[in-house]
Amino acid sequence: MTAVPQVAGQELESPPSDGISNLRFSNHSDHLLVSSWDKSVRLYDASANLLRGEFMHGGPVLDCCFHDDSSGFSASADNTVRRLVFNYGREDILGRHDAPVRCIEYSYATGQVITGSWDKTLKCWDPRGANGPDRSLVGTYTQPERVYSLSLVGNRLVVATAGRHVNVYDLRNMSQPEQRRESSLKYQTRCVRCYPNGTGYALSSVEGRVAMEFFDVSEAGQAKKYAFKCHRKSEAGRDIVYPVNAIAFHPIHALALQILLNSYGTFATGVVMVMSMCGMETTRKDLLKYPTSVAALSFSRDGRLLAVASSYTYEEGDKPHEPDGIFVRSVNEVEVKPKPKAYPNPTT
Structure with missing residues (x-):
């Protein structure tokens, strides 16, 4: 195994003062939106290392997403869903839930x-509707348990809840899930992310495992799925396991490549899994060291940059830990491009 280098990437100035819940790159620029338990949503220009705006909420902010470079949305523990208008520093309440809002996505479809x-x-909102709480509500859909993670690809929506439930919806017909599944992992779900080519999704758990699932329910389709262990440490003969908090797919080489970073950056690695349609080959490209837990990940729209939230996620309980930070790392194409003779073109 190669030696662990120093922290990979440039640390952004003016980070949140409490835990980072999520970060997202814009689909149109190198702007980065960051939500935090300090009740803020921050907008950065990641390339310029510049804080461009800050919005304060009534409670911890658990998720955020972009609409475009002029606006975004946030999900708060104060039960509100908010629209953020960057140029005017304004925020509107789009609607409310009856408990903390854990996840938010914007569907371009x-x-x-x-x-x-x-x-x-699960609630769907039309942000083009009349302003005011709940006036933009399109529909409410009961889930079997608390919602932990959402992911979109095209018209497909994957909802992961407590109790290891997974519901798959077609956004064109939300009357009921098109598939109801149970996670193939034995422990609590941390993150779900759809494959950018629309064929399935990756699911991670608190027990340091990742499952690769496929939407095709035929015998041949389900034969492709698999799961693997990652982010473990052996100490005095004991296997110490850390949760996989975040999954990010590279936007250019996404079909053939996924990058998974462990949740506890002080000892472990960035693991690169090279995946073809018929199987998986695992190689360690490099080791990425961060001051504390890796809580969230996001690639820029062109795959040149990887943003990493280093923020302790309490997997070892309440203890002293390093301050939270946001690191932006340049991604070399050599790190992420699969061997052309071994794997198919990811756009096909």
Whole structure:
């Protein structure tokens, strides 16, 4: 194994003062949106290392997403869903849940904002509707348990909840899930991310495992799925396991490549999994060291940059830990491009 280098990437100035819940790159620029338990949403220019705006909420902010470079949305523990207008520093309440709002996504396919809450519901909002709480509500959909993670690809929405439930929806017909599944992992789900080519999704758990799932329910389709262990440390003969908090797919080489970073950056690695349609080959490209837990990840729209939230996620309980930070790392194409003779073109 190669030696661990120093922290990979430039640290952004003016980070949040409490835990970082998520970060997202814009689909149109190198702007980065960051949500935090300090009740803020921050907008950065990641390339210039510049804080461009800050929005304060009534409670911890658990998720955020972009609409475009002029506006975005946030999900708060104060039960509100908010629209953020960057140029004017303004925020509007789009609507509310009955409990903290854990997840938020914007669907470019339908023009809707989708939220998942600990009130065991999924809600869809039309941000083009009349201003004011709940006036933009399109529909409410009961879930089997608290919503932990959402992911979109095209018209497909994957909802991961407590109790290891996974519901797959078609956004064009939300009357009921097109698939109801149970996670193939034995422990609590931390993150779900759809494959950019639309064929399935990756699911991670608190027990340091990742499952690669496929939407095709045929015998041949389900034969492709698999799961693997990652982010473990052996100490005095004991296997110490850390949760996988974040999954990010490279936007250019996404079909053939996924990058998974462990949740506890002080000892472990950035693991690169090179994946073809018929199997998986694992190689360690490099080791990425961060001051504390890796809580969230996001690639820039062109895959040149990887943003990493280093923020302790309490997997070892309440203890002293390093301050939170946001690191932006340049991604070399050599690190992420699969061997052309071994793997198919990811755009096919």
